[in-house]
Amino acid sequence: MELFWTKGYHNLGVDEICRKTGMTKGAFYNSFKSKEQFLLTTIENYGNFIAEYLQNQLSDNKQKPFDRLLALYKKMLEAQTETNHMGCFVNNTMSELGTLNVSVASTTSEQFDKFLNVIEPTVREAQLNQELIDSIDSKLLTKTIHTTFFGILTTSKSTKTSGYSIMETIMHSLKK
């Protein structure tokens, strides 16, 4: 997964996948129908992993919902600075292959929706708590916040400004 993430799909050969993971080609093609099918499986694994991570981070009831959200995004932005990839694996794959391959398009947007569904209850909670604006419905607000986050995640690696200051600006401006 790390490999797809940093190198993308077309720049990563099956040979290299096998070399780096210690598999052989025989084992690879015994387990996966094709390179594409391996990518789809990887996207789903990553999606499940992230969804679970989000769930865990947001279920800390000691903090207010708004603070939980902000802390989550801060943590994720910080995590990226320690790696050598940029952006989100799901979204990167979507931009690389989304217009070329319908399976990839549907799998990636499925995962994206899954993320939103995990986050939305906390956003709604924050709205009920009068911490976030409630003039728009929680689904749209969730998408607004998370889309912004992905924008930051994609661009912040190549700019000097800390991505977190942008996220902070947005989150505070969405406060009630």
Added chain:
Amino acid sequence: MELFWTKGYHNLGVDEICRKTGMTKGAFYNSFKSKEQFLLTTIENYGNFIAEYLQNQLSDNKQKPFDRLLALYKKMLEAQTETNHMGCFVNNTMSELGTLNVSVASTTSEQFDKFLNVIEPTVREAQLNQELIDSIDSKLLTKTIHTTFFGILTTSKSTKTSGYSIMETIMHSLKK
């Protein structure tokens, strides 16, 4: 450029570039040192084109600066729905190759900065006009707005919600 945009770098062969543009390989390699150099040239052309477009859209003095900004982003989001590519060409290229190729990384972030520099005066004007929050400096606010826009541009194609409603939410929440 349209080709790189929809297909990405690795999925587009020199043969196809030549076929679709009516060039031959001889002409191509007479004009460009390599496929990579052609990409860099294309990015710069695209960057100049967009920067000029932004400049034109924002110089309409009949509207208030805030309205000019919102109209610009609306127009750009609408424009995308008529095409079959997604996201921004500069940013897509950055995610596909930014971690693998330093020339591409620097060229793309150069273009991104150019966009910000074109937009920033209008944002500053809106701040002075008391239309946008002035608690943060105009450069960071510009980056916040534009980064958000790119996030929307990248994801809105695969989601059902209109990207513009997200952009509207953000812009209005950043109002003074």
Added chain:
DNA sequence: ATAAATAAACAGACCGTTCGGTACAAATTA
């Protein structure tokens, strides 16, 4: 002005390499 010489641009067959994927024998498991 015309012809010859030089340079630049072009066409596209072709090259070595790498790609995703297959074949099949060897090894492992049951």
Added chain:
DNA sequence: TAATTTGTACCGAACGGTCTGTTTATTTAT
């Protein structure tokens, strides 16, 4: 022993890039 998994040599296709012959434009000589 029968069935499954693994290692690896190998395949055709497609890749980026080169090479050589040819056309076209420009300069020079007469």
